[in-house]
Amino acid sequence: MNTGATLRMLDRADKEIMKLTRADIGAVYEFMHKFRHNPENPGLNLKSLNGDARLMSARVSKDYRALLLHIAERDYLLVAVKHRSEVYDDLNRYAYRINRVTGGIEVVDLEPVGDSIIGRVVPPEVEPAPTPKPLFDAYTDAQLIELGVSEPLLPQIRELTTEADLLALLDRAPQLTTDVLFALFDGKPYDEVLQQITEPVRAEEPVDTEDFEAAVERPATQVTSDDEALQAMLGESFERWQIFLHPTQRKLVERKYNGPARVGGGPGTGKTIVALHRVAHLARQLPPGSDKPILLTTFNRNLAADLRARLMALGGQELVSRVDIVNIDRLASRVVSEAKVGGTRRVVDDNRVPELWSEFLIETGESGWDAEFLTAEWTEVILGQVLNSRADYFKARRPNRGRSLTRVERDHIWQLTERFTTWLEGQGVWTWRQIAQRAARLEMDRAAANGSGESSGSHYRPRYRHVVVDEAQDLSAAHWKMLRAMVAPGQDDMFLTGDTHQRIYDNHVTLSSLGINIRGRSSRLTLSYRTTRQILADALQIMTGEVYDDLDGGEEDLAGYRSLLRGGKPTFRGAATWAQERDLIVDQLAGWGNPTDGSVAICVPTKELAGDVIARLEAEGRPVVEIGPDGPKQPDGIHVGTMHRFKGLEYQRMIISGVSDGLVPRQMISRYRDSDPKRYQRERQRDRSLLFVAATRPRDELAVFWHGTPSPFLTSRLVQRQLT
Numbered sequence: 001m002n003t004g005a006t007l008r009m010l011d012r013a014d015k016e017i018m019k020l021t022r023a024d025i026g027a028v029y030e031f032m033h034k035f036r037h038n039p040e041n042p043g044l045n046l047k048s049l050n051g052d053a054r055l056m057s058a059r060v061s062k063d064y065r066a067l068l069l070h071i072a073e074r075d076y077l078l079v080a081v082k083h084r085s086e087v088y089d090d091l092n093r094y095a096y097r098i099n100r101v102t103g104g105i106e107v108v109d110l111e112p113v114g115d116s117i118i119g120r121v122v123p124p125e126v127e128p129a130p131t132p133k134p135l136f137d138a139y140t141d142a143q144l145i146e147l148g149v150s151e152p153l154l155p156q157i158r159e160l161t162t163e164a165d166l167l168a169l170l171d172r173a174p175q176l177t178t179d180v181l182f183a184l185f186d187g188k189p190y191d192e193v194l195q196q197i198t199e200p201v202r203a204e205e206p207v208d209t210e211d212f213e214a215a216v217e218r219p220a221t222q223v224t225s226d227d228e229a230l231q232a233m234l235g236e237s238f239e240r241w242q243i244f245l246h247p248t249q250r251k252l253v254e255r256k257y258n259g260p261a262r263v264g265g266g267p268g269t270g271k272t273i274v275a276l277h278r279v280a281h282l283a284r285q286l287p288p289g290s291d292k293p294i295l296l297t298t299f300n301r302n303l304a305a306d307l308r309a310r311l312m313a314l315g316g317q318e319l320v321s322r323v324d325i326v327n328i329d330r331l332a333s334r335v336v337s338e339a340k341v342g343g344t345r346r347v348v349d350d351n352r353v354p355e356l357w358s359e360f361l362i363e364t365g366e367s368g369w370d371a372e373f374l375t376a377e378w379t380e381v382i383l384g385q386v387l388n389s390r391a392d393y394f395k396a397r398r399p400n401r402g403r404s405l406t407r408v409e410r411d412h413i414w415q416l417t418e419r420f421t422t423w424l425e426g427q428g429v430w431t432w433r434q435i436a437q438r439a440a441r442l443e444m445d446r447a448a449a450n451g452s453g454e455s456s457g458s459h460y461r462p463r464y465r466h467v468v469v470d471e472a473q474d475l476s477a478a479h480w481k482m483l484r485a486m487v488a489p490g491q492d493d494m495f496l497t498g499d500t501h502q503r504i505y506d507n508h509v510t511l512s513s514l515g516i517n518i519r520g521r522s523s524r525l526t527l528s529y530r531t532t533r534q535i536l537a538d539a540l541q542i543m544t545g546e547v548y549d550d551l552d553g554g555e556e557d558l559a560g561y562r563s564l565l566r567g568g569k570p571t572f573r574g575a576a577t578w579a580q581e582r583d584l585i586v587d588q589l590a591g592w593g594n595p596t597d598g599s600v601a602i603c604v605p606t607k608e609l610a611g612d613v614i615a616r617l618e619a620e621g622r623p624v625v626e627i628g629p630d631g632p633k634q635p636d637g638i639h640v641g642t643m644h645r646f647k648g649l650e651y652q653r654m655i656i657s658g659v660s661d662g663l664v665p666r667q668m669i670s671r672y673r674d675s676d677p678k679r680y681q682r683e684r685q686r687d688r689s690l691l692f693v694a695a696t697r698p699r700d701e702l703a704v705f706w707h708g709t710p711s712p713f714l715t716s717r718l719v720q721r722q723l724t
């Protein structure tokens with residue numbers, strides 16, 4: 001006879017459990033184990049309670065009791081762990097119900113706001129004038145219910161008149177109620193809230209509000225069931241994202257896709273977290289083996305190292321051992337070296353290409369085209385589109401390239417690039433873009449040979465079963481062609497996460513033209529877990545007036561992007577000179593109490609400015625740590641780096657300095673303003689994105705400084721802030 005039972009834990013319970021001592025958390029873990037084995041074990045003392053008919057209690061330890069919801073025959077949900085002296089208190093305070101919209105189980109705290117502990121600590125002086133207007137007067141009950149607000153809370157919601165009351169209620173309200181009310185309070189239009197917040201979590205089938213068995217299985221019920229997750233909670237460095245996904249995140253992770261899927265969303269909305277959980281989800285469905293059928297890739301080395309560390313935290317060695325985690329250029333260079341192409345050629349950085357073209361033109365005495373034009377034509381069109389022959393180049397579309405070319409001109413440029421490539425080879429060097437193009441060709445040939453039956457059949461297998469890409473906005477067309485060829489088209493083949501507002505390398509693609517069709521499989525996350533609402537609002541100001549793409553020829557915006565975290569307003573301040581601006585940095589650090597535990601970073605636009613800041617702080621005797629290509633060289637100290645280095649990092653507080661006209665955006669791009677307006681636009685957008693990325697790294701506090709004229713990306717509203 002099977003005496004076992006299912007026992008899952010609701011996300012609210014973990015918050016209480018994490019407040020216990022390690023020994024007590026261990027007891028909960030033991031309890032769950034025992035309970036699953038046999039809930040009738042007399043030592044567990046399982047019994048019904050008053051209040052909700054489904055509510056039961058069981059003994060965790062001498063001092064603690066578990067509150068359980070009886071879902072079905074042998075299926076239980078752990079909803080709280082309480083001290084034995086408190087188990088019988090307030091049993092009628094909580095209602096356990098199924099949300100009509102999401103179909104998820106919600107715990108509703110029915111205690112009126114004014115009586116709650118949080119309500120009581122709100123100082124009386126923040127209370128408003130005597131007859132305040134209720135906050136949600138503009139919406140009917142039916143409208144709020146349609147948005148997914150928890151029905152039993154409506155009487156309390158109608159009473160709310162101040163932000164403090166709202167916060168007190170939301171602190172203990174179910175997730176969707178919190179998300180919706182906060183967005184309405186922020187002034188988001190009803191339809192936008194419905195589309196951006198409610199629709200993504202709506203149950204796929206009609207909801208029966210009595211069917212708890214179905215409800216517990218839905219993504220909207222945030223639960224954990226496996227022991228590993230619980231064990232992780234016992235670990236030193238447990239983080240909530242490892243276990244509890246937002247229902248919107250979980251839906252995206254667990255869905256079956258009939259082809260490539262893409263998840264977008266503003267900074268800090270958990271795109272990387274979703275990519276990691278997606279990998280774990282796919283890995284769980286693999287047949288046993290020791291191979292690595294899942295590729296997890298991203299743009300650069302330190303991001304890949306971070307993915308590895310986080311995947312390890314999520315699923316340990318067992319999971320990591322089934323996943324090939326490698327940054328995209330390294331993957332391409334692996335492909336070419338496997339094919340023994342390139343020999344001992346040394347890789348030179350792509351930003352040296354204009355210089356190399358100049359040298360080549362001088363050495364060969366060629367004139368007619370300047371080095372900059374040839375660099376762009378070679379990298380963006382010829383390498384960028386993986387063109388194999390002159391004939392292909394004649395036919396190629398050259399979007400964003402400004403000037404059109406005749407056939408004769410194309411012929412000449414093709415010949416020049418062929419000679420240039422040979423010249424580079426003679427120098428013993430090649431670039432990352434060349435490697436990407438070569439790798440794409442090799443992989444495409446491999447896949448095509450298989451398709452036409454040319455390869456020796458049994459040896460051919462697509463390299464991967466699933467490809468997961470983070471920071472998708474930064475990959476080039478050649479990278480995408482290579483990836484497309486590495487995985488057979490079909491169900492769950494490719495999963496991409498990224499945000500085009502954060503594109504910091506000049507790669508613009510239309511995925512459908514590269515054989516990656518994401519139409520109908522594109523979604524967006526909108527809730528930031530990282531930054532406060534105050535930082536987010538100012539960061540969004542920086543993006544004013546710019547239009548961004550959706551990686552597939554359409555446009556994308558940040559509608560619905562929001563945060564539930566609160567903090568102080570960011571500081572904006574200008575100085576007359578760079579020397580004086582450095583004084584501002586020193587003062588700001590002092591204002592924050594000079595922390596040197598790695599929680600503060602300073603971000604500047606150029607290496608020179610970084611050098612100056614480092615010198616100044618060292619002169620003050622401060623421990624400074626430079627952020628290199630592999631991230632900060634050590635965890636503690638005050639971190640200093642250029643804007644490009646901040647992708648993938650998070651800090652408690654940040655100073656962005658040098659946000660002056662001529663530095664942000666870079667002065668040098670102004671030369672394209674007339675000669676190549678499209679390029680000018682792209683370069684300007686890239687610099688804006690760099691600033692946006694930097695501004696969305698801090699969690700709690702942000703200070704932005706400049707000297708002379710402020711950057712044109714700082715709106716007058718932000719610049720005026722210094723006067724207040």
Ligand SMILES: Nc1ncnc2c1ncn2[C@@H]1O[C@H](COP(=O)(O)OP(=O)(O)OP(=O)(O)O)[C@@H](O)[C@H]1O
Nearest residue numbers: 240241244245246267268269270271272273529530
């Ligand atoms: N479900 C969750 N629960 C708790 N924390 C979360 C959750 N999802 C994301 N976070 C936290 O939010 C922060 C941002 O997550 P992540 O890095 O995945 O965002 P992102 O969208 O990839 O950001 P960016 O675009 O800026 O790179 C991280 O600190 C992460 O741990």
